[in-house]
Amino acid sequence: MTDQISLDAGDIRILRVLQEDASLSVADVANRAGMSQTPCWRRIKRLKEAGVIRRTAALVDREMVGLGFASYTFVKLALPSTENMQEFDRMVNRWPEVVLCERITGAVDYMIKVVADDIKAYDDFLRMKLLNSQLVSDVQSRIVVATVKDTPSLPLREP
DSSP: OOOOOOOOHHHHHHHHHHHHOTTSOHHHHHHHHTSOHHHHHHHHHHHHHTTSSOOOOOOOOTGGGTOOEEEEEEEEESSOOHHHHHHHHHHHHHOTTEEEEEEOSSSSSEEEEEEESSHHHHHHHIIIIITTSTTEEEEEEEEOSOOSOOOOOOOOOOO
């Protein structure tokens, strides 16, 4: 867990604007956040340096680029030791098909979101990568049939 940073109402307004459209100029962000340009630029710089803004990226529509299949896959490790979890974390970070990986509580150890061209590509991923590891003892898949909401924006509230 990372240390939390103290954010004021101005920081929150900036973050809301950037979550909506990070391609805006500083002048546009400042205008939409209700402040002048130089203080806005300083705040953005501070938020980046503190790690609040981790990175700026384009959000690509997976279906528009041919990735028409998505699955939430629940993974149980054969032995959920610290060493095995660290090794699984390293493996998952090497697999581009995995776009989200979270260690969770309950009957399984991980939930991963996998995107692929189609169900055959997903089957190849399961057989050749995920189930090919001796770390994994069980896999359960939940195939996405429709995406109702997909947003990276966090529900930020002003203090």
